[in-house]
Amino acid sequence: MNTPSALPRVTIRYCTGCRWLLRAAWMAQELLTTFEKDLGEVALQPGHGGVFSIHVDGEQLWDRASDGGFPDIKLLKQRLRDRIAPDKALGHSDRPAD
Template sequence: MASEASSRVKVPRVAIEFCTQCKWNLRAAYVSATSSPEISAIAASLGTEGFAQELLQTFSTSIGEIALIPVTGGIFTVKMTHVISSTTQSIAETAPSSDATVRVTETVIWDRKIDGGFPETKELKNRVRNIIEPGRDLGHIDRSLKKGSTQPATPEESSKPESRPDAEVQDGQKNGDACEDCR
C-alpha cells in the first residue's frame, strides 16, 4: 500500500485520480461520441496517460508536474495545485517578486460525480488553460468551444451519486473490497 511522503513539487501540478477497481485507467481518455470506433478503441487503450500526454503536449513547460494517482471508491478527479500571486503577471512567465504575496491552492478541474462522467480532452485543456495561461489562444479548441459544438460528457447511470463518509471508502480499500460505484 502506498504511503505519503513530504517533498517539494513543481507547480502547477496536475493530479489525475482514477479508480483502479472500476478500470477507469482504460476509460479515462474520453472520446466524443462522434469519433469513429477505431479512434475510440485507440483512445481507450491510452487510459489516463492519454490525458497526461495531451496536457504535456499542449502546455509543455507551463506545467510543472503531472501525477497519475490510482485510488478506489469510484473516484475520477483532475486537480491542479497552483500558485496564486497578487501581481497581474503570469506565473508561467515570471517568478514572483519579493514584494508579491504568493500562496498555493488546489483547484478541482474535473470531478466525475459533479461534472457527470469523463471530460473531453478539449474541455480539460480549456479548464487547465483558464488557470495557468488565461490569455493563451488554444486555436481550434477555442473556436470549437465558442461554437458550442462540444458533446457533453456521458452522465453516469445515477444522476445523484451516493455520498459516503471517507472512512467507509478507506475501510473498503484496506480490505480490497469492490467499491459501490464499481459494481
C-alpha cells in the same frame, strides 16, 4: 522563466478497479503536450470507489461524480488554460469566437 517546481502541478486520480488508468494516462499526455511549457508535473494517483478527478495545485478542475462523467478533452484543456495560462491560444481546441 518559471522553474519546474514553480509551475502548476496537475493530479489525475483514477479508479484502479474500474480500469481507468489508460484514460488517465491519455489525458495526462494530452495536457503535457498542450501545456508543455506551462506545467511542472502531471501526476497519476491510483484510487478506488469509482473516483476520477483532476486537480491543479489542489484546486478541482473536474470530478466525475459532481461534473457528470468524464471530461471532453477540449473542455478539460480550456478549464486548465483558464486557470494557469488565460492568454494561451489552444488553436483548433479553443472556444469558438462569441
